[in-house]
Amino acid sequence: MQTKIFPVSPESLAEAKKIIFDGGVIGMPTETVYGLGGNAFDDSAVKRIFEVKGRPNDNPLIAHVHTDYDLAKIIDYDPPYAKKLREAFLPGPLTLVYPSTGKVSPYVSCGLNTLAVRVPSHKGAQAFLREVDIPIVAPSANISKHVSPTSAAHVYEDFEGKIPLILDGGECEGGIESTVCDVTGDIPVVLRPGLITCEMIAQVVGDCAQYVPDLHSGEKVKSPGLLYKHYSPRCQTALFAAAETAEAVAYCAEQSSLGKKVAILCEDGAKSAFAGYEILNLGSSENEMAARLYSLLREAEKRCDVLVAIEPKKTDGVMIGVLNRLRKACVSVDIPHK
Ligand code: TXA
Ligand code: MG
Numbered sequence: 001m002q003t004k005i006f007p008v009s010p011e012s013l014a015e016a017k018k019i020i021f022d023g024g025v026i027g028m029p030t031e032t033v034y035g036l037g038g039n040a041f042d043d044s045a046v047k048r049i050f051e052v053k054g055r056p057n058d059n060p061l062i063a064h065v066h067t068d069y070d071l072a073k074i075i076d077y078d079p080p081y082a083k084k085l086r087e088a089f090l091p092g093p094l095t096l097v098y099p100s101t102g103k104v105s106p107y108v109s110c111g112l113n114t115l116a117v118r119v120p121s122h123k124g125a126q127a128f129l130r131e132v133d134i135p136i137v138a139p140s141a142n143i144s145k146h147v148s149p150t151s152a153a154h155v156y157e158d159f160e161g162k163i164p165l166i167l168d169g170g171e172c173e174g175g176i177e178s179t180v181c182d183v184t185g186d187i188p189v190v191l192r193p194g195l196i197t198c199e200m201i202a203q204v205v206g207d208c209a210q211y212v213p214d215l216h217s218g219e220k221v222k223s224p225g226l227l228y229k230h231y232s233p234r235c236q237t238a239l240f241a242a243a244e245t246a247e248a249v250a251y252c253a254e255q256s257s258l259g260k261k262v263a264i265l266c267e268d269g270a271k272s273a274f275a276g277y278e279i280l281n282l283g284s285s286e287n288e289m290a291a292r293l294y295s296l297l298r299e300a301e302k303r304c305d306v307l308v309a310i311e312p313k314k315t316d317g318v319m320i321g322v323l324n325r326l327r328k329a330c331v332s333v334d335i336p337h338k
Helices: 010-021 043-053 080-089 123-132 152-159 198-205 245-257 268-274 286-303 318-330
Strands: 004-007 026-028 035-039 062-064 094-099 114-118 165-168 179-182 189-192 236-240 262-266 278-281 306-310
Touching: 004 010, 004 152, 010 026, 010 035, 010 123, 010 165, 026 123, 026 152, 035 043, 035 123, 080 094, 080 198, 152 165, 152 286, 236 245, 236 318, 245 262, 245 268, 245 306, 262 268, 262 286, 268 278, 278 286, 286 306, 286 318, 306 318
Parallel strands: 004 165, 026 165, 062 114, 094 179, 236 306, 262 278, 262 306
Antiparallel strands: 026 035, 094 114, 179 189
């Protein structure tokens, strides 16, 4: 199969619509990362997404809709605070998890009794969702565990020959996936940190909890995607805390002496300690670091044998999401899933 990359236009949207209603999947832009989209009502399209991504079949998908889509078509329970969150943050990088009503394919939620719904703000995503006027399930458009894609070229790297079309909407401005927030209980609970932080949510509705999975308790994890090694470049990786510069420098010297090409991923303020090494510069502000993280991880696998990542100093706000991705990308041990 030939994989075409077309900018978003009336012609490419018409072609995308045809593929979707024929049960196919396409690459689509959003403001966070690119998605691999298919018809949420079509069992075989949903199964195809899991298959082409190599995604574990216990990790549920997010349904994407346009701003005027009538949510009552897919959810019924809607607490007043969820409405406030939609008014404050949508369209945008916030996914809300509602009790499911069984309207979309059962394969979307992988046996959970909830459905995650997102309204992306990206203009191209909105145009596509309006064109099809159905919920589109879309995980990040990367092969499972690989680095998430922030450009059409990244999607092509992972899915050339496997999907017919990628809608090119330019580089993603956000850079890390949406905040996933459960709204099935009395207060919102952030399951996956992102650009909309717990503090921002609490400011709007008065309260917000951050879910921290206890990997050792045997508790059923609320958002299964949290468990896996993820977002990883295909090269050797090592991760050091912001205060471990001396250890990181020693490690770089050791790896270089073994003949390996070393690159350093760090914030702008930390780079001076690594003179002589290739620097993959995350920048300075938290939004800049979020926007650059994935494309730099993809650069790393092309340009070095060993990626040495130094955690940025700031650890709150948006950095909770950035650090969450960076740590999972660079852990050397995979946590097996059931
Ligand atoms: O920004 C994003 O959200 C991107 C773009 C393409 O929209 N999509 C994305 O999808 O990141 P994916 O499939 O890579 O990640 C979805 C996350 C996973 O961690 C999954 O476990 C969680 O959302 N999730 C999906 N449905 C859920 C549900 N019903 N309950 C709890 N967590 C859910
Ligand atoms: Mg993903």
